[in-house]
Amino acid sequence: xxxxxxxxxxxxxxxxxxxxxxxxxxxxxxxxxxxxxxxxxxxxxxxxxxxxxxxxxxxxxxxxxxxxxxxxxxxxxxxxxxxxxxxxxxxxxxxxxxxxxxxxxxxxxxxxxxxxxxxxxxxxxxxxxxxxxxxxxxxxxxxxxxxxxxxxxxxxxxxxxxxxxxxxxxxxxxxxxxxxxxxxxxxxxxxxxxxxxxxxxxxxxxxxxxxxxxxxxxxxxxxxxxxxxxxxxxxxxxxxxxxxxxxxxxxxxxxxxxxxxxxxxxxxxxxxxxxxxxxxxxxxxxxxxxxxxxxxx
Amino acid sequence: xxxxxxxxxxxxxxxxxxxxxxxxxxxxxxxxxxxxxxxxxxxxxxxxxxxxxxxxxxxxxxxxxxxxxxxxxxxxxxxxxxxxxxxxxxxxxxxxxxxxxxxxxxxxxxxxxxxxxxxxxxxxxxxxxxxxxxxxxxxxxxxxxxxxxxxxxxxxxxxxxxxxxxxxxxxxxxxxxxxxxxxxxxxxxxxxxxxxxxxxxxxxxxxxxxxxxxxxxxxxxxxxxxxxxxxxxxxxxxxxxxxxxxxxxxxxxxxxxxxxxxxxxxxxxxxxxxxxxxxxxxxxxxxxxxxxxxx
Numbered sequence: 001x002x003x004x005x006x007x008x009x010x011x012x013x014x015x016x017x018x019x020x021x022x023x024x025x026x027x028x029x030x031x032x033x034x035x036x037x038x039x040x041x042x043x044x045x046x047x048x049x050x051x052x053x054x055x056x057x058x059x060x061x062x063x064x065x066x067x068x069x070x071x072x073x074x075x076x077x078x079x080x081x082x083x084x085x086x087x088x089x090x091x092x093x094x095x096x097x098x099x100x101x102x103x104x105x106x107x108x109x110x111x112x113x114x115x116x117x118x119x120x121x122x123x124x125x126x127x128x129x130x131x132x133x134x135x136x137x138x139x140x141x142x143x144x145x146x147x148x149x150x151x152x153x154x155x156x157x158x159x160x161x162x163x164x165x166x167x168x169x170x171x172x173x174x175x176x177x178x179x180x181x182x183x184x185x186x187x188x189x190x191x192x193x194x195x196x197x198x199x200x201x202x203x204x205x206x207x208x209x210x211x212x213x214x215x216x217x218x219x220x221x222x223x224x225x226x227x228x229x230x231x232x233x234x235x236x237x238x239x240x241x242x243x244x245x246x247x248x249x250x251x252x253x254x255x256x257x258x259x260x261x262x263x264x265x266x267x268x269x270x271x272x273x274x275x276x277x278x279x280x281x282x283x284x285x286x287x288x289x290x291x292x293x294x295x296x297x
Numbered sequence: 298x299x300x301x302x303x304x305x306x307x308x309x310x311x312x313x314x315x316x317x318x319x320x321x322x323x324x325x326x327x328x329x330x331x332x333x334x335x336x337x338x339x340x341x342x343x344x345x346x347x348x349x350x351x352x353x354x355x356x357x358x359x360x361x362x363x364x365x366x367x368x369x370x371x372x373x374x375x376x377x378x379x380x381x382x383x384x385x386x387x388x389x390x391x392x393x394x395x396x397x398x399x400x401x402x403x404x405x406x407x408x409x410x411x412x413x414x415x416x417x418x419x420x421x422x423x424x425x426x427x428x429x430x431x432x433x434x435x436x437x438x439x440x441x442x443x444x445x446x447x448x449x450x451x452x453x454x455x456x457x458x459x460x461x462x463x464x465x466x467x468x469x470x471x472x473x474x475x476x477x478x479x480x481x482x483x484x485x486x487x488x489x490x491x492x493x494x495x496x497x498x499x500x501x502x503x504x505x506x507x508x509x510x511x512x513x514x515x516x517x518x519x520x521x522x523x524x525x526x527x528x529x530x531x532x533x534x535x536x537x538x539x540x541x542x543x544x545x546x547x548x549x550x551x552x553x554x555x556x557x558x559x560x561x562x563x564x565x566x567x568x569x570x571x572x573x574x575x576x577x578x579x580x581x582x583x584x585x586x587x588x589x590x591x592x
Binding site: 006009010014017018021022023127128130131132133135136138139140142143147154235238239242243253254257258260269272276 | 433436437438440441444445447448449525528529532533545548549551552555556559562563566569570573574576577578
């Protein structure tokens with residue numbers, strides 16, 4: 001519920017900045033006769049005073065109606081968002097799942113076998129994921145896996161798994177790096193704690209101590225990271241969508257803003273805002289479930 | 298690590314300054330020192346080597362279209378389909394990326410320290426307003442800010458620079474502000490005020506110089522992020538505009554001609570990846586050296 005004023009502020013700022021920015025949706029490639037321009041403006045209510053336009057937008061947005069897109073003819077903004085978001089979410093969620101499993105695994109392995117070759121190998125994978133940008137790794141994987149080995153298609157989208165593997169891996173890599181670092185750091189910290197020493201002193205096996213006693217508290221920083229990171233990932237990565245030619249939601253945002261597609265940008269902005277607020281709220285809830293110290297505050 | 302410092306202490310009765318202790322810790326971190334070497338080499342190559350070529354990266358050599366890799370020839374890594382030297386183009390693109398990275402980071406540090414110092418020293422409503430602005434900007438999607446700047450200023454190199462700085466100055470300004478808050482009630486600030494200095498004079502002469510050292514460790518990370526942001530935006534076509542080139546635009550070109558000539562991708566991609574890796578290790582080394590309690 002706290003999110004409502006934030007969403008309202010976001011919508012207001014976006015709405016007016018879009019209008020202040022020079023150019024308009026119909027000032028593009030070709031010069032239109034004045035009468036046609038007037039008609040087009042009228043059909044999108046752009047001839048009304050700006051306050052009236054803003055009130056109309058708010059009223060319609062409350063009913064999840066963002067109107068027709070100004071650039072993609074015959075599509076409503078809601079339709080474009082739903083189509084794009086389905087694809088982006090599918091890839092984004094899968095990538096975050098892979099990143100969590102692999103990142104937590106690498107981080108734990110590094111922490112348990114600290115300062116051994118295992119630790120250095122895990123650290124190296126994490127640094128590669130963090131430091132090499134996805135627009136370098138993406139095309140490189142296309143080159144090796146797609147062109148040289150011919151295992152998977154280079155780019156494109158038909159909804160089958162073959163087109164999803166490479167984007168999911170590339171999107172997961174930076175998150176793997178970050179999660180592995182977080183997990184290693186917090187696991188090392190937890191393994192030093194007194195209650196772990198107690199558990200060991202009781203004669204419990206190393207595996208039981210690790211997974212039963214240490215894992216629960218070591219995972220907390222990762223959970224805190226997962227919320228915002230998932231929100232960013234599922235709202236569509238423009239780079240991934242451009243490299244792999246995926247019809248996700250990220251590109252609508254960029255092309256919409258460049259074309260001054262007012263309705264599309266407003267719709268996507270509100271969608272982004274909602275996802276981020278929901279993800280933050282979910283993170284708080286999950287953290288409270290996992291960590292009794294937060295719950296009792 | 299601490300052995301070295303105690304050894305130094307035994308030798309030198311006067312003791313060592315914190316800065317010297319940090320430097321000793323840093324110089325014992327082999328990975329970080331090696332990364333400094335790699336970074337120096339890359340800078341040297343990007344800034345000095347292009348002067349040795351008798352032509353520029355935009356000159357077409359029609360006698361050698363799509364020349365293969367031949368280290369002994371005048372085009373060591375070959376040419377593209379327009380006869381432009383690939384290696385030279387990568388170096389010149391690197392010059393642009395590195396310049397933007399360093400200047401973006403420097404401007405971000407200056408802006409963030411000044412902003413944080415003013416907000417932290419003045420406190421009260423001004424502080425609340427200034428930091429709330431930072432919070433709002435931090436929670437706005439970065440791509441959205443970039444597109445707004447592009448809409449306002451057009452797609453120029455200036456709007457790219459502005460976008461890089463806007464993306465970078467926020468986090469260090471929070472660090473600088475908390476430092477300024479902790480300085481506000483120190484005796485030397487009271488003394489300056491009692492001596493009749495105005496707030497503006499105190500901020501410029503006392504608060505800002507004492508806040509810089511906190512942000513300076515963070516600044517190597519800023520160089521990394523500036524280079525990354527620049528190449529990311531250039532890759533999307535929102536950054537450096539032709540005929541200028543940077544690693545980002547070169548990688549974008551290379552990604553499109555993947556099938557015909559993978560060298561176009563691999564050469565600038567390798568340089569960018571190596572730069573970011575080295576900066577990453579340098580940042581880690583600096584953080585460990587200046588803030589040993591962190592680990």
